[in-house]
Amino acid sequence: MAQNARSHKASKVVERMGKKLNRQMVGSLVGCVHCGMCAESCHYVLANPDDPTYAPAYKADQIRKIFKRNFDWTGKIFPWWVHAQDVRTDEDLEKLKDIVFGKCTNCRRCSLNCPMGVDFATINRMARGLLVSVGVMPEGVAVVSKDQWEVGNQMGVLPQDYLETIEWLSDELENEFKDTAARIPIDKMDADVVYAINPREVKYDPRTISDAARIFYLAGENWTMPSEGWDMTNFGLFSGDDELGGAVVQRVYEKVIELRGKRLVLSECGHGYRSTRCEGPNWSGTGVPPFVIESSVLTMLRYIKEGRIRVDKEKNRAAVTFHDSCNNARSCGFYEEPRELLNLLVTDFREMYPNRAENFCCTGGGGAMSMSEYTPQRLKSAIIKADQLKATGVKVVVTSCHNCVDGLTDVIRHYKLGMKVTQLVNLTANALVIPEKVVVPVEALISVVTLPLQGFKILVVDDEPDILTFLAAVLEDQGATVIQAADGEQALALTIQEKPDLVTLDLSMPGKNGGYVFEEIRNNPEIASTKVCIITGKPELRRLIYERPVAPPEGYLDKPVNEETLLTNIRMILELKRPHGHA
Amino acid sequence: MLNELRVNEKIIRLMVGFITDIQNMDGIVYYARPDLTLGAGFGTAISTQGGPKVQEELKKTGSANITDVVVTGGGNLQAKYILHAVGPRFQEEDSEEKLEATTLNVLRKAEEHKLQKIVFPAMGAGFYGIPLEVSARVTLGVAREFLEKAVEPKEVVFCLRDSRELKVFQENLQKMK
Numbered sequence: 001m002a003q004n005a006r007s008h009k010a011s012k013v014v015e016r017m018g019k020k021l022n023r024q025m026v027g028s029l030v031g032c033v034h035c036g037m038c039a040e041s042c043h044y045v046l047a048n049p050d051d052p053t054y055a056p057a058y059k060a061d062q063i064r065k066i067f068k069r070n071f072d073w074t075g076k077i078f079p080w081w082v083h084a085q086d087v088r089t090d091e092d093l094e095k096l097k098d099i100v101f102g103k104c105t106n107c108r109r110c111s112l113n114c115p116m117g118v119d120f121a122t123i124n125r126m127a128r129g130l131l132v133s134v135g136v137m138p139e140g141v142a143v144v145s146k147d148q149w150e151v152g153n154q155m156g157v158l159p160q161d162y163l164e165t166i167e168w169l170s171d172e173l174e175n176e177f178k179d180t181a182a183r184i185p186i187d188k189m190d191a192d193v194v195y196a197i198n199p200r201e202v203k204y205d206p207r208t209i210s211d212a213a214r215i216f217y218l219a220g221e222n223w224t225m226p227s228e229g230w231d232m233t234n235f236g237l238f239s240g241d242d243e244l245g246g247a248v249v250q251r252v253y254e255k256v257i258e259l260r261g262k263r264l265v266l267s268e269c270g271h272g273y274r275s276t277r278c279e280g281p282n283w284s285g286t287g288v289p290p291f292v293i294e295s296s297v298l299t300m301l302r303y304i305k306e307g308r309i310r311v312d313k314e315k316n317r318a319a320v321t322f323h324d325s326c327n328n329a330r331s332c333g334f335y336e337e338p339r340e341l342l343n344l345l346v347t348d349f350r351e352m353y354p355n356r357a358e359n360f361c362c363t364g365g366g367g368a369m370s371m372s373e374y375t376p377q378r379l380k381s382a383i384i385k386a387d388q389l390k391a392t393g394v395k396v397v398v399t400s401c402h403n404c405v406d407g408l409t410d411v412i413r414h415y416k417l418g419m420k421v422t423q424l425v426n427l428t429a430n431a432l433v434i435p436e437k438v439v440v441p442v443e444a445l446i447s448v449v450t451l452p453l454q455g456f457k458i459l460v461v462d463d464e465p466d467i468l469t470f471l472a473a474v475l476e477d478q479g480a481t482v483i484q485a486a487d488g489e490q491a492l493a494l495t496i497q498e499k500p501d502l503v504t505l506d507l508s509m510p511g512k513n514g515g516y517v518f519e520e521i522r523n524n525p526e527i528a529s530t531k532v533c534i535i536t537g538k539p540e541l542r543r544l545i546y547e548r549p550v551a552p553p554e555g556y557l558d559k560p561v562n563e564e565t566l567l568t569n570i571r572m573i574l575e576l577k578r579p580h581g582h583a
Numbered sequence: 584m585l586n587e588l589r590v591n592e593k594i595i596r597l598m599v600g601f602i603t604d605i606q607n608m609d610g611i612v613y614y615a616r617p618d619l620t621l622g623a624g625f626g627t628a629i630s631t632q633g634g635p636k637v638q639e640e641l642k643k644t645g646s647a648n649i650t651d652v653v654v655t656g657g658g659n660l661q662a663k664y665i666l667h668a669v670g671p672r673f674q675e676e677d678s679e680e681k682l683e684a685t686t687l688n689v690l691r692k693a694e695e696h697k698l699q700k701i702v703f704p705a706m707g708a709g710f711y712g713i714p715l716e717v718s719a720r721v722t723l724g725v726a727r728e729f730l731e732k733a734v735e736p737k738e739v740v741f742c743l744r745d746s747r748e749l750k751v752f753q754e755n756l757q758k759m760k
């Protein structure tokens with residue numbers, strides 16, 4: 001009877017739950033004795049002490065009761081006794097969605113203290129997967145999943161855009177070293193290193209790719225980047241969709257095999273590392289692949305130890321702290337090697353507490369950055385991280401995870417901590433001692449001094465006069481013709497009237513905000529192909545990247561933005577022949 | 584493994600690639616949402632490479648029901664037409680029958696518009712959760728039956744995203760030989 005009363009979606013959820021139950025899952029579902037020890041581990045609980053619905057055991061109970069009602073004999077016979085309760089309606093599923101996606105980042109910190117060995121994040125991930133299978137998920141999760149399924153990477157970077165970006169970075173590199181060998185090889189056969197990355201690097205942080213390329217070049221590595229299967233991140237880990245997890249991993253593995261690569265090196269990304277190296281073989285059912293998989297942290301460390309590159313830590317004199325990504329540290333035990341490398345790269349490293357496997361989540365884990373509907377509660381819970389960061393007394397946080405870079409950047413901005421986030425690859429590249437043979441002669445340097453933005457018209461939009469002045473000055477210095485707008489209405493009017501090549505757009509402005517302006521630009525066929533680089537101090541407006549009814553912006557920069565990052569990104573956007581500019 | 588099947592003078596072809604980059608197609612099939620918003624995935628490719636015209640055209644239609652197919656121009660894409668096929672999603676009831684009807688509607692529209700060559704993705708597989716095996720069996724089966732009688736299209740291509748998809752389509756095509 002109960003079965004009949006269920007909605008179609010609810011019955012599919014229950015049906016699939018039955019198929020997902022393995023020993024580990026059942027252990028976590030039946031093991032809880034409600035001792036409450038896990039509560040103090042969770043940043044959501046610590047930031048919301050009066051709200052019991054954030055307690056890991058409470059959240060787990062919302063999933064557990066469905067299990068008990070349908071699969072556990074006590075619950076089937078005496079539901080009232082063991083608090084078994086069925087999931088019946090689509091509204092029940094929506095409520096469950098808000099818990100499993102909105103109140104947990106799957107950071108696994110609560111499992112550290114559980115005397116019964118309950119791993120709540122595993123149950124939570126299963127529940128996410130069940131909901132996703134019936135289409136119940138935050139819009140951002142749908143967008144990112146679909147991009148990774150169909151386009152082949154989480155950010156919807158089209159094949160042509162990826163290849164053009166790498167080509168552009170290669171040109172830059174060749175120019176920098178005045179050496180035709182200083183390029184990023186694509187699909188080179190029999191390479192010793194196949195380097196796979198996070199799509200965020202292509203789209204919004206190209207410097208991390210060129211920093212890695214500098215290191216490979218100077219180490220004399222026989223390396224390549226693949227033309228397909230280059231995204232080593234895996235949204236299946238976050239959405240709970242094992243099939244997506246398996247498909248993504250298989251694409252990465254197969255490409256390395258096709259290229260006869262000897263070693264797959266993963267750029268710094270915690271969930272990508274866990275997915276590709278640890279969970280991948282299970283999801284894909286392909287078994288352990290016939291090549292070595294390692295984090296680029298290990299690769300860089302090896303180059304230094306073997307003397308293939310030389311670094312000078314005096315080049316990184318600022319005091320830094322290190323944030324362990326949950327997936328690296330807690331789930332994969334990967335925390336000593338990044339410290340070993342860091343100590344070779346900086347003069348002043350100070351631990352944050354707690355650290356290693358006990359570190360707090362950046363609060364943007366588990367795909368949380370893509371779920372804008374939960375941003376306020378995410379940022380509220382981030383007070384724990386903010387306090388932890390503040391207590392270090394330093395201004396630079398190093399992390400070995402792209403997702404944490406975004407998560408920490410949001411926390412830092414929201415709590416006005418005035419800190420900067422960077423990665424080991426950036427510090428390594430910065431500390432490189434360039435050997436004589438590749439030192440660029442002075443004449444060569446002079447000959448390349450041209451104005452790279454000459455001939456481009458750029459509209460800068462921001463309601464803060466200081467920022468407008470800064471942007472205009474930097475871009476004009478590089479030869480661009482700059483026009484300025486201080487609000488949304490003016491921005492739209494000038495975009496139509498002046499037809500700039502690029503608009504840099506602040507999002508939070510009085511009147512017509514930047515999000516509105518962006519969508520208007522994209523929806524107006526006359527100006528839809530204008531390139532747009534969002535420059536924002538409002539992390540919650542990330543939805544423009546993750547939930548978009550229109551084509552995404554070409555660039556997205558977080559405030560405060562420095563001159564170097566601004567110029568690299570603006571030049572990349574303008575110089576690439578992206579389809580937008582050629583309507 | 585088999586990558587082609589001749590049906591009278593017509594052909595069904597399998598390949599791995601990126602659907603909006605395939606040259607010389609008259610129509611490409613997009614697995615659309617009922618609200619006809621292009622959204623993510625291949626929708627990103629269509630809105631980015633095709634320009635805003637495609638979404639503009641869709642706005643005029645508004646929305647559609649499952650199994651409906653809405654035809655728009657291809658904007659700046661290589662293909663002249665896009666066939667927006669609103670297929671079943673996320674384990675909804677009678678998914679298989681609905682997928683069959685959707686595929687048939689695509690082919691009818693192609694015939695109506697006299698399209699010689701059209702290209703399908705792995706319909707509903709992946710994000711929308713239609714099992715790959717079902718997607719391959721149903722869509723290949725409908726295509727074959729349709730090509731036996733129809734004048735157009737002359738060529739039906741299935742552009743798959745990776746070897747995992749290709750393998751299942753090849754196996755199903757082999758069975759139809």
Ligand code: SF4
Binds near residue numbers: 059104107
């Ligand atoms: S996994 Fe992390 S966020 Fe989720 S309940 Fe446990 S401690 Fe809290």
Ligand code: SF4
Binds near residue numbers: 035039
């Ligand atoms: S620590 Fe373990 S047993 Fe105790 S309430 Fe939390 S999950 Fe349950």
